[in-house]
Amino acid sequence: MSKLRGLGEKAFNKLVPKSIRPHIIHKARWTFTEIERRVLHGGRDLPIAVNIETNSICTKTCYYCSRPSDKDEILDKDIVYSIIDQLKDWGFKGRISHHSYNEPLTDNRIYDFIKYTKRHLLFSEIVLYTNGDLLNAETTDKLVKSGVVEIKVTLHEPTSRKLETRIIALKEQYHLITIIDRRVEHRSDPLFNRGGSIVLKDIKKFKGCYYIEIMVIRSNGNVILCCQDAKGDYIFGNVKEKSLESIWNNPKFVKLRKDIRTGKYELPICQMCGYE
Secondary structure, three states, rough: HHHHHHHHHHHHHOOOOOOHHHHHHHHHHHHHHHHHHHHHHHOOOOOOEEEOOEEEEOOOOOOOOOOOOOOOOOOOOOHHHHHHHHHHHHOOOOEHHHHHHHHHOOOOOHHHHHHHHHOOOOOOOOOEOOOOOOOOOOHHHHHHOOOOEEEEEEEEOOOOOOHHHHHHHHHHHHHEEEEEEOOOOOOOOOEOOOOOOOOOOOOEEOOOOHHHHHHEEOOEEEEEEEOOOOOOOOEEOOOOOHHHHHHOHHHHHHHHHHHHHOOOOOOOOHHHHOEE
């Protein structure tokens, strides 16, 4: 799936004018989400992807990131392994990413977590998102050997010339690396305002939002509304106390997903959320 997405993104960026990309991307993601749901899970209401934030540490403080930074939290390793075990029992086959609003390579346990995931979720793709600060030939080799199928490196502002050169060289050596450039002069994708928590200009909104289909587990164990809920204000359960399946099937959460799929936004965060 990730290879198909990668090829599609390259062709898309080459052929489609930048001004209309967000609208088309949104429609395409919805279509692809439905295909994934049917192919991977037989139409069952399971998340198409799961993000597991194993710690809350990051090496950057980007202005367009509203992550809390007042304290560092670490998700216990037994909880991480339990999440993977539960996903296996649940029949989950979607994407797994060991991150949320952190830099995953700050956690030295990440390689063991990826190996465990690869061993127990045979049909899931493991995709790592990183800002590249700690990515080098050694860490890339370890990620590949652990079971990662794609590494998405996001270049932020500011990015030193040294870092940019290193990441470009790594991309030429490892074809599973994709660069997402968030710098102003190079940006191809829009920035999101994280549910209105960041001030951006000329905000546009989607009718429906596919981010609701991704389960996001924060380093404190909370399962939150979506990846745009950076502050974790909307909590539907904690993996230290409840099973993943019971949290996902929480009647309130189920209703919210159904409403959001049709563009019905009742939560303030959804009403304010948009992209630049």
